[in-house]
Amino acid sequence: MSDSIALKAYGKLNLLLDIVGKRHDGYHTLKSVFQSVSVYDLVEVELIDNKEIVIECDDESVPTDNRNLVWKACDAFFESTGIDFNGVKITIEKNIPSMAGMAGGSADCAATLVALNVLFETNLSETQLCDIGEKLGADVPFCIVGGTVLCEGIGEILTPLPDLEDCYFTVAKPEVSISTPECYKKFDNMIITEKPKTDDMIASLVVGDIKGVADCLYNSLEYPADCDEIRCLKEKMLENDALGSMMTGSGSAVFGIFDNKRDAKKCAKELEDDYSFCKVVKPVSAGVEILDYNL
Numbered sequence: 269m270s271d272s273i274a275l276k277a278y279g280k281l282n283l284l285l286d287i288v289g290k291r292h293d294g295y296h297t298l299k300s301v302f303q304s305v306s307v308y309d310l311v312e313v314e315l316i317d318n319k320e321i322v323i324e325c326d327d328e329s330v331p332t333d334n335r336n337l338v339w340k341a342c343d344a345f346f347e348s349t350g351i352d353f354n355g356v357k358i359t360i361e362k363n364i365p366s367m368a369g370m371a372g373g374s375a376d377c378a379a380t381l382v383a384l385n386v387l388f389e390t391n392l393s394e395t396q397l398c399d400i401g402e403k404l405g406a407d408v409p410f411c412i413v414g415g416t417v418l419c420e421g422i423g424e425i426l427t428p429l430p431d432l433e434d435c436y437f438t439v440a441k442p443e444v445s446i447s448t449p450e451c452y453k454k455f456d457n458m459i460i461t462e463k464p465k466t467d468d469m470i471a472s473l474v475v476g477d478i479k480g481v482a483d484c485l486y487n488s489l490e491y492p493a494d495c496d497e498i499r500c501l502k503e504k505m506l507e508n509d510a511l512g513s514m515m516t517g518s519g520s521a522v523f524g525i526f527d528n529k530r531d532a533k534k535c536a537k538e539l540e541d542d543y544s545f546c547k548v549v550k551p552v553s554a555g556v557e558i559l560d561y562n563l
């Protein structure tokens with residue numbers, strides 16, 4: 269039997285995303301509460317005899333060449349460990365919507381790094397994997413760690429927070445796609461008066477107060493995104509009893525937060541005919557989960 273490993277790569281929501289500055293190299297610095305959620309891509313990593321990287325994905329819109337973050341993960345892993353390049357085949361079953369602000373590509377990248385660490389028995393620590401991941405994408409370190417995490421810097425300074433429990437999200441994605449670089453560029457030319465309640469959000473997470481969390485949802489990027497479809501979807505979430513609603517990352521997915529599954533499902537039922545992606549998800553405490561392996 270070949271050496272292979274299958275993993276779940278979980279998507280994320282940003283409960284709070286505050287842009288706090290800009291570095292000399294142009295990267296924006298954040299203070300953001302990330303939450304892993306139960307929608308996941310299935311990633312299978314297999315060692316093959318041909319010395320090549322082969323990527324297969326059931327979503328034709330996802331590139332399967334060196335633009336794919338899992339390809340970059342392989343390159344970075346072999347380079348930083350000094351292991352001779354080996355043939356690797358990666359099969360991705362996509363369930364996390366693309367261009368949604370749910371870190372789909374970053375999650376697959378994180379899963380690939382975790383998989384290679386197991387397959388090659390390199391015993392890299394989580395921190396070492398994050399150091400490799402950080403160079404591949406700002407969300408990758410979070411996707412390796414997962415759970416409920418305060419992310420600072422450009423995403424590389426991670427402080428774990430208590431797991432969010434007894435909470436459900438209805439997530440839907442409008443067809444509109446928002447360009448992340450354009451969103452940040454517009455943000456740079458805006459003055460935003462509404463301030464985030466970051467300390468209150470963290471205090472609510474510590475005591476498990478879902479209503480408190482809902483009151484502190486915030487996303488700096490919603491202002492430059494300035495999009496009717498997003499405003500309309502947030503309103504629909506609130507009309508359907510969400511305790512709060514917000515765009516995640518640079519969008520365009522929007523989530524509503526609920527303290528019970530019944531209301532979250534009722535909301536999803538109301539929205540599902542109008543949105544190609546509409547799903548009830550719950551918080552999970554990992555970014556990557558190993559399912560199965562044959563060594």
Ligand code: ATP
Nearest residue numbers: 336337366367368369370371372373374376407517
């Ligand atoms: P984020 O929340 O990190 O901003 P996103 O939701 O905006 O992520 P992704 O799903 O990560 O978006 O995909 C963004 C782009 O990245 C896609 O247009 C796609 O071409 C490219 N990409 C590279 N690797 C992958 C991958 N494994 N899965 C999906 N998209 C990928």
